[in-house]
Amino acid sequence: MPDQTGRFVFVTGANSGLGFLTARELARKGAAVLMTARDEGRGQRALARLKAELPDAAVELRRLDLADLDHVAAFADALKNEGRPIDLLINNAGVMMPPRGLTRQGHETQFGVNHLAHFALTLRVLPLLSMHAGARIVTVSSELHRRGRMHFEDITGEKSYGRLAFYAQSKLANALFALELDRRLKAANLPVISVLAHPGYSDTNLQTNATSGVLRLFMRIGNRFLAQDAEQGVLNQLYAATAKELRGGEFIGPDGFREMRGSPSLVHPLPAATDTALAARLWKLSEDLTHTRFPVFAERAI
Template sequence: MAFWTTRDIADQTGRTFLVTGANSGLGYLTSLEVARRGAHVLMTARNQTKGIQAIQRIRSLVPDAKVELRLLDLADLAAVKSFAQQIIDDGTPVDVLVNNAGVMMPPRSLTRQGFEMQFGVNHLAHFALTALLIERLQKGNDPRVVTLSSDLHKRGRIHYEDLDGAKKYGRISFYAQSKFANTLFGLELDRRLRAVGNPVRSLLAHPGYAATNLQLSGPTGFLNVFMRIGNRFIAQSAEMGVLNQLYAATEPGVESGQFIGPDGRNEMKGYPTLVQPIGAAQDIADAGRLWRLSEELTNVRPDLGTLSEQVG
């Protein structure tokens, strides 16, 4: 794993990747690099114009890239369900789902269904999307779900008593909550997949402190100024940050349940390596509670199959 880069990505011909938030940042770079290796990439974006521009940028660099745009608004669970149903109805294969899209530290706002935006987009939408596509994934070629977390998950907890931030909202604490939820979910998904012998692997990745537009599009005021300074003088490049999710998505030797992050000091910068989630994120009881709550809030219940079905 030492000094792993995009040059180490194996041929991905014959595999289909679905990447959320693919029009910019880490999602765009993920799409670009697997397309370079021959993958078919379903690039999702909320804005059609930005999505088309991302497709054009990739094709200018990789003229024979097999990329296509699929519109998806993760702030609307009805749109997530419709999107997944279309994937199923048109028979599109999905070998790797990269739960990449995210919202970071905006002023308090709500999704279409009334959930706090960061929790709704970063966790609930990806929970629902994964659940709805899991049967399609398990038929895939080396199938994987890669969920993007953050080192800030270590500062998170689930605010069960104030999930939407109506009583007390903090941009950073609720972002940390969403990334903690991503980590709980990724690890619990692994446990449940293993329990029934499902071939899908669930992996987590985080980019360290990587300079992308995510830090600039959500925060406002002083926090935005702070993020701009950090992106310029502290952060590593997005091209380095994306290596972790690319490793999780493409490296043959990864195991379900692993968490990939930077190997540098405090996991802020560096090359992909195995990192450890905070102990609280490995709490099986809390993970089960969040899973049940997510099923209730999204009205989606993953069918992971049974051991007899997988063996048979």
């Protein structure tokens, strides 16, 4: 990984799993890192653990509740008021296969947290990312995006909800968003790129924290016997975040069988993820649901 000294990095969901490892390794390389967590206590414990390992790391923690779009907006506004340029945003936080629930604004939880919140957050802090050349946005999807389809006719899952189906939908939405975002950034001639990553099947607490019963048991068995460790899985988003040769629009994932494990490599998304008409439809829906628009800049960054 190249030296990250002088870069300001913002990682969502950094209190555990891949988010924690991402924050730790970027801090180890010299970046100033803003960690966020929904739960203040867990976030503080993660911060203490990181500082114990890297006492000189420039790391701070702030609470961010991605299940509340009003909180996302207030959080982004506070960052913009501070005016500090962001060099790297990693949209990492997520929930996986919980029972059907709704966010504070009434959106299905997985779609709301995994996609809508990151859509709104990214567009709201884009002025900070565009303040100088070389900024980057990494959105973490999943190999399971390949099983996804957009349930536009039942986006909240009120009529028919399946944990896996709606998780896969949220991960397909991540892919559609990140690729469409890169197209729009290039069309606007902004000095920011958008890159996708997925960790393969990595052993983290994401698979077991939100699940229950037989599904939790299945996940525990899979984590033990099929998954690669999180230290290997995180290399994909770290590569997406720091590799100098990336130009935007790439998807980074493991090079092993069915992209479940292995070393970071360029992978191909589900063809639906590159469908510009589908991406435009999702973008419009996301704008309407989050009341967020792609910013119009009076001046372009140099």
